[in-house]
Amino acid sequence: MRGPVVVGVDGSPSSLVAVETAARTAERQGVELQLVHAVDWPAGPPKDGAGAWGLRPERDHTGSNGALAEAERRARRAAPRVYVRCEVLMGEPAQVLESESRDAGLTVVGHQPMGTGGHPHRSVAGQLLARGPRPVLVVCGRKEPAGPVVLVGGESTAARQAAEFAFAEAETRWVPLLLLDTRRIWQRRSHSLPTSLLIRLRERHPEVAVRRQVVRGRVRRSLIRLSADAQLVVAGSRGRGGASGPLDAAVLRDMACPVAVVRSGRR
Template sequence: MNGPVVVGVDGSPSSLAAVEVAAREAGLRGVALRLVHAFGWPAAHIPAGGRFWEPSGAGVRELIDGTLAEAERRAHALAPRTEIQREVVVGEPLTVLEIESRTASLAVVGSRGHSRFGALLLGSTAGHLAAHAACPVLVVRGTPQPGRPVLVAVDGSPASRGAVEFAFAQASLHGVDLLALHAWSTRTERAYDAPADPPFVTYDEERLRDEEERVLAEALGGLREKYPDVAVDRRLVRGRIRHTLIEASADAGLVVVGARGHGGFAGLLLGSVSQALLHHAHCPVAVVRTEEE
């Protein structure tokens, strides 16, 4: 898709960091960057004499213009040739960004925005968008480290195929290596364990390892030929996927994961692994949903 890179802007340090990441992504893709500010008065704070659908009065228009101007300045400094669009939309950020994602190639948000719930590790907008967006969502966590490899979680599920292909494309776009990591266990938890998995059922370890090697190889099948410029490090790790990925993210520039993998409950839009990474990864996280999801 050649749609714009959309980034949510609310003036928080987290959202301004997201703008910088989004500007680089738009510049590399050769698409427009769309700065979106969702405006809505909380019911108890409608300004006297004003109407809630009009961002005017009480210095609000000046505040919004200043926020977007600062975001545009940062974006232009990093991607001077990129077309930058500014949009103020009346509505809840969750709904506005979900709608914007329908015509975007990538949506970028900070891990936390302006909120009275300051102690939350993950902002509600980031979590909601990762679960509902129509395009890949990049949540900016930690300090972005250009030049570090892209880390992708491989579990062999149909849902992870889109994540693996997105990871290859990102590695090629940024000119970095790709680390394809598949975690396994001697129990039947596979990569994405769940409460429904039968506990303490073990298999022949050597045979199981051979099977997991096959899963990893098949997940990468065809993509190494499609992206010959990407150096791939295939890594099979015995251990729990959440802990393993969070630990590995400390050395990555981006970690990519499918929205759901093996063992997830059908009604959940985000699996336990993607949620854990959104809360605890040491680097930005991209969540890629499939059309079926």
Template sequence: MNGPVVVGVDGSPSALAAVDAAARAAALRGAALRVVHAFLWPAMHAPPDASLLGPPATALHETVERIVADAVERARSRAAGLRVDHAVIAGEASTVLRAQSRTAQLLVVGDRGSQSLAELLLGSTAVHLSAHGHSPVMVVRGRPEATGPVLVAVDGSPQGRPAIAFAFSEAALRGTDLVALHVWSTWTDHREHALGRPVDLVELMGDVDRLRQEEERELAEALSAHRDRHPNVTVRPRLVRGRVRPALIEASAHAQLMVVGARGHGGFTGLLLGSVSQAALHHADCPVTVVRSDL
């Protein structure tokens, strides 16, 4: 897609960090950056995506203008020559940004903004957009200046392939290594199916080496096609036996970006994202990009 990188801003420190990451992402892609502020004017009943012309100058209107102007100036200071435009759109943040993602090649948001406690309890804008956005969604969180390789979670499923493709492209753009982390366990339904019988830990002890070899094969197969498309990317496959979520969170401490997949089906946000993606969004020590399987 040749669309812009879109970043949502609300004046919070998290949003300013998102502007920095979005400016870098746009510059690496040679794309324009669009700074978007979703604005709910008191007693305003404009439809979502309506342009905010606004009433005459008020303190609230001036605050909105300052938020956007500061974000635009910050973006331009981070990447010389970057094309930046902006929009202030009437509507709720997740609705506005989801609509903007239709024409974006990447949507960038902070992990927490100026939300009320009720909104946090219902689920953040970042989580909602990661589940329902029409483009990959980068949620900026963790270390202020994350360094290291790009980290991608590989589960061997067809739904995870778009995330792997995105991670290879991102590593190539950033000029860094790609760590492909595959976490396995003898307790999964997938392993039970492969053995053709119910899983019993004592019985499986003699099959651990066989299982590891199978997991190594699956990891190599998941990466092989992408290696050919990105021969300049150094890939570091990592096979870890254990629990997926703790292993990914630990690995994120050494990465500049984590890439995870999402199933792309289901009605509720939690079901759509899955526990691994949600754990990454809430606990990773670096920015996280969620790539849905149906984009």
């Protein structure tokens, strides 16, 4: 993983769980943890032509911001050895995180379960999944889940980059990797990782035990079922502004563990 782990902080229980997850991830990867709290612009448009995410950051004001102070305390308790940096930035939360994530190795956000009348694609998590430039980890489901890392296979560029991400996560977590070969009911050929890539990843991560499973039919339903016994589900996304593959915002409310979406062209 290159770059810091960036996590959005808003003081909600969901975001505090995300902070703890992000802190442990940063500690495992040996990178910096960046806590970001977004403050919406006051009424009226920004002055001096400032963008929606703001040009006037106020840094290291944790003493005057209860949400950041509590987030920093949670982060240090979860991962005592991680280096923590705090930022307060002006702007709409999703746009602030999108901007900050451009130099990040991973962006982490919480997920608030929504009722039947809600619009999950309008949430910060949903917006980042749709347009975030870097891998996004959405912390949902049960707290501190155990089990393997589950990877959705495929031959696209996004699927290949998701595979690299998933193997690295499985290695640092010391857990096996379950590789799903997806197949439509009417298709004979499954969509899996190219053999050459799988061999290379196994050579690069020799301690990761890999098991393969063919999934026929509705991939999202299978992922929801498998998430009950997994600690992370990883899939690729087709690209900025496009669909987020099987792990879009609408399916998050039913997932039982955190999910990661890796976008093509992230490097």
